Amino acid sequence: MTITGRFEPAPERGELATYRFYLDGHRRVLQAKCEGLSPEQLAAASLAPSELSLLGLVRHLGRVEHVWFRMVIDGHADEPMLDADDPTGGFRSIAPTAESAAEAFARWHEQIAYADGVLDALGDEDLGGTRLTRHGEETTIRDVLVHMIEEYARHAGHADLLREQIDGTTGL
């Protein structure tokens, strides 16, 4: 499967199956962009002055999965956000240690597993169902899922260039 570069059609035709194909694809892109790097490389802000790092993206997307799948779609709106004390949304500088990398990946994977459980319970007929965002605005499940795809994809663009700066690797 290739995301963004060469287009390969999703194996199933339905609306939800299409969204899941792209969401899964971009989760795998981020995982691949992080493979084979040391904790120092993962935590490096390799395109300063940008504060972005691959590990910061992993932390941020763990938080994003939690907000949209658990708090918004699954109705746990009263839970605190992950990294609620972090004004940068999970991007703040992260210790370049094996422990902090392991913690960020474990938390991200845990949120993905939860999100997939939420998605397993949905069908195409549910996608027009409405939810309230954290800011109290009405949205649809469909809109949340397309938002997740574009948010992951934009961060994949960041990850492309961060990884290339670290060791020259492109095209994962």
Next chain:
Amino acid sequence: MQTGELANYRDYLNHFRTTLERQCSGLSPAQLASRSVAPSTLSLLGLVRHLAYVEQTWFRRALQGLTDEPRLFTDPSDPDFEFNAITGTQEEVDEALAAWRDQVELADAWLETQSDETMGMELATNRDGRTSTRREVLVHLIEEYARHAGHADLLREQIDGTTGL
């Protein structure tokens, strides 16, 4: 709030087209052409040319079967012609923006003819012989624009420090 499938796709597609316009605004031709995240060969001008090609590929060729039109910013000698064959003149910038905006206008005219009921229909043309749906192409276009918006975020920040566009 958009509740329908097609309206939702169009919202996101328009968002990323206007994002790219903002990411390119206020820069000189030399800045637009600069490879500001070297060794990457990407530039903002290259992205505009690439996305003109992408709009044409999907909306004209794949979705409408209009495969006889000359392809934008391509050359058989270089698969990355749209990024590599750039000198950074005002004429080149004007040409790229005009071509991209033309394709956006043509794409929007086709989207006006569509509805939620046509999203599951198969493509008019698929170069490898496999089938896919209009919905898949539109979601792909959103994620392709979004990924390039991520590239453009960092390209622009390196040029003049601007973020959050």
